[in-house]
Amino acid sequence: MISHEIVSELESVVGEKYVSDDPEITYLYHYDFITAEPEGKCDIAIMPNSAEEVQEIIKIANKNRIPVVPWVSGINFGSIATPRRGGIVIDMRRMNRILEVNEDDMYAVLEGGVTWADLKGYLDKHHPNFKAGITWSPPGTGVIPSCLCYGMFDLGMQGGTGAEFVNGIEAVLGSGELVRVGSCSLSNYWYGRQPLPDLTGLFIGWEGTTGVVTKMGIKLWPKLPYRADFLPIAQTVEEGVPLMLKLSKAGLGIIDLCIINLGWAQSLMCLDQNNVANDPVELGLPDFLGLISTQAYTEKQHEAQCEAIRDICNEFNLDPLSVKEQMESFPENLQGLMGHLTPSTGGQTPMQFWGCWNFSRGGGGEWIGSYVSTRNVAKYYNLSREVCIKYNRPPQFYGRLLFGGHYCVARTNINFNKNDPEEIKTARKVLHEIHEAVQELDGVVMYKPPIWAVQYYKDKTIPGTTKLIEDIKKVVDPNNIMNPGQGIGGD
Amino acid sequence: MEEINTVEKEPIEYLEGKGITKLTKVATQQKLDRNKNLDYYKDIFYQCGKCGTCRTAYHEEGWARICPSGEFGKFEAYYLGGKNLLAWAVSSETLKWTEKLANIFYQCSLCLACTQQCQIPEIHNFAGEWLMAMREDAVKLGFGPMPEQARYSEHVLKENNPYMEKHADRLNWLPSHIKQTPDAKLAYFVGCTSSYREQGIAIATAEILNSLQVDFKILEEEKCCSSPVYMTGQTEKAKEIAENNVKAYKDAGIEQIITSCAGCYRTWKDTYPNKFGLDHGIEITHLPEFLLKKLSSGELKINNNKTPMKITYHDPCHIGRHMGIYEQPRDVLRRIPGIELIEMDRNRQNAWCCGSGGGVRSAFNELSSFAANERIQEAKETTAEAIVSCCPFCLNQFKNNIKNNKIQALDLSELVKRVI
DSSP: OOOHHHHHHHHHHHOGGGEEOOHHHHGGGSSOSSSSSOOOOOSEEEOOSSHHHHHHHHHHHHHHTOOEEEESSOOOSSOTTSOSSOOEEEEGGGOOOEEEEETTTTEEEEETTOBHHHHHHHHHHHOTTEEOOOBSSOTTSBHHHHHHTTOOBTTHHHHOSHHHHEEEEEEEETTSOEEEEEGGGTSSOOOOSOSSOOGGGGTTTSTTSSEEEEEEEEEOEEOOSEEEEEOOEESSHHHHHHHHHHHHTSOTTEEEEEEEETTHHHHTTSSOGGGSOSSGGGGTOOOEEEEEEEEESSHHHHHHHHHHHHHHHHHTTOOOOBHHHHHTTSOHHHHHHHHHHOGGGTOOOOGGGGTGGGTTTTEEEEEEEEEEOGGGHHHHHHHHHHHHHHTTOOOEEEEEEETTTTEEEEEEEEEEETTOHHHHHHHHHHHHHHHHHHTTSTTOEESSOOHHHHHHHHHHSOHHHHHHHHHHHHHHOTTOOBSTTOSTTOO | OOOOOBOOOOOOBOOTTSSSOBOSSOSSOBOOOSSOOGGGGHHHHTTOOOOSGGGEEEETTEEEEOOHHHHHHOSGGGSHHHHHHHHHHHHTTSSOOOHHHHHHHHSSOOOOHHHHHOOSHHHHHHHHHHHHHHHHHHHHTTOOSOHHHHHHHHHHHHHSSTTSOOGGGTTTTOOTTOOOOTTOSEEEEOOHHHHHTOHHHHHHHHHHHHHTTOOOBOOTTOOOOSHHHHTTTOHHHHHHHHHHHHHHHHHTTOOEEEESOHHHHHIIIIIIIIISOOOOOOEEEEHHHHHHHHHHHTOSOOOOOOSOEEEEEOOOTTTTTTTOOOHHHHHHHHTSTTEEEOOOSSOGGGOOOOSOTTTHHHHOHHHHHHHHHHHHHHHHHTTOSEEEESOHHHHHHHHHHOOTTSSEEEEHHHHHHHHO
């Protein structure tokens, strides 16, 4: 039960302006406003300005046994920042300072509320020769949540998921203690996690169930002067994937290898929704679009890399055209999409630029997004595609080969009208069926799983590991106040 | 969902080599009308996914925050995304109207920088309509306008200005040397801010018109255009004022109005015909448009300005994002010898609002000053000696917030008057 006394106590920590239990304010935290997952309940929204203030909030929450949900944008396709048991949502947006950029060791130290827009804006202005990667999620989403939840960027082949970008973390545990992990725990440098016990694992993949991350060091990468983006197209995803797998093992300065199918075009309003079949393949349109990005330090190196990429494309009988050349054959709206995707066509901006977030004017979208063995990526698409077609939904597939091709992500998205309860029900049914279908493949593990999927993975995990997770959770969050009801680490 | 009517595709334009792509026109959009009530737009609100795009400008000079309301209020509710979803909640009866809700919607200068960023076509083009419709509903339900806005609106109805001044003093600024032509078909519509607060603009404009030997007159019957009343959701009251204004100018045989006020320009040119249905047939011209025309024709001659001056130009929301006038004032400035125009990072569609419009300055002084100071700081960072605008309300806002005189604020009319 939230009392006025608790609100007053919180106000004394952050100031009256930055705490609210007004329904008009808390409404915007009770649901993520994209997914088909159920709504939750936010009793109090609060915006701290420092790690110390976060600590004070956590102390008050512990004293009163009130749930706490760390929050930056609240949209994540799994509704994992939706408060399932009410309580306090800690909106981190006031903590949006970029504290340090170390060009020598190539990292940036960020506060918990820094968004992708903040980071890109700052680097472009002050450190134009470095980049942090660009997520395809909206620019208002948080950098730190992306890294903690295994989000991936346009440097995925080079650097892996966001989790691999993490150099160190400062966090307030559920117990209220402030900790630092990585080199920053004993020095002023945030260069990495080695050689100490890697305690970043207490926060990565836990979905806010262990603490509130107040600072993070993340890797930056040099912007090299030569870059090319290729866009081979194949009739089917199955035809295109082998090319991408071969490229993933070829080096060649490849920083990003991405697989998209044409179903996305509908979601992104690249084609007129009234004139696109649920399955664009029926129209004879090619379904596979592969994005290959490569960069180099010298012109000679660049030419050699591009030549090798073209040779490999030719081996698979796929035209190794650049994005720019390939785009010329596209419908105008689709040109817009691809134009935004890569710097070589003037782009490199997040997805919402294409107007995609209204998901074909229904405003709802959710995926079954999973990490998967590279062996199974095409099978994953085909299994999810069958379900989509069965329900007259355009199959929208995206895959990315990561960290030098060691693994990949695969996800299938569906759109729905979030103002229509019947559509939401159907969307849930489709999502459950896709999830069930892809479990046929070994090694499929969903990331940012919504609550209904969490139990499946808990049951599947070997008992010793499950017990270890539970034991850790008890140590770092003894009163179980951190994002209860969510995530593998949750109850 | 209802069947969607689409309009013709429009081209997407690329800025080659700039590292960004600019969508000049959004494709395949739902055909909607402007100036409708909340119910009309209700199927658009939930298309918003609260993605946060509306908070940031993505332009070649760098990415930067653009929403004064959100940056000041901080909570999601103060950004467009939050407002879209609150409008959805109200229209679907999930949330009830409250004073707090009204307060959120009024704590916004309606600068519409947010809409320029969102690439969901219907939100990009029409969000301004439902931000106004929410205010109209607030007024109907007794939650709006804000008390300070109600107070000045009452004064507008009594004394024809929102500055608590007497109507009888409206023309006190008018120097005796200004020559008017009693039977002129062209009127200079001075507006309340230039009449009572920024009289230098009124004098400069009148002197420019005299120097060009333009036959014009200023009507003694000139009254508030109704913008401060309309922008706070009091549509019926504003319409009544507008009807009286149109009658007065038509009765006086006016065929063209020149105004030096961005708000008056927008109201006469757009709100009167398109919102109030007042097809007045009077040609409405904003001073920079007029000046540019006269410069181009050679009728307006500029002296050899011997004093070099670095200036930056602030885009007023009412002529910029609301009416699409970005280049004419800049073109005028570029033609003045000695003037070096330096752009602020956030300019044109992405300009940061001065924080005075939409009733914000009267009702939310802290937010208003926050916005003004951010803009003044940005102007100073360009190393400009002056921030030039063509809106008396923006000018007055800057003058009231500039400290230490490290930069001065000027209106375009004042600058032009110096060099002709």
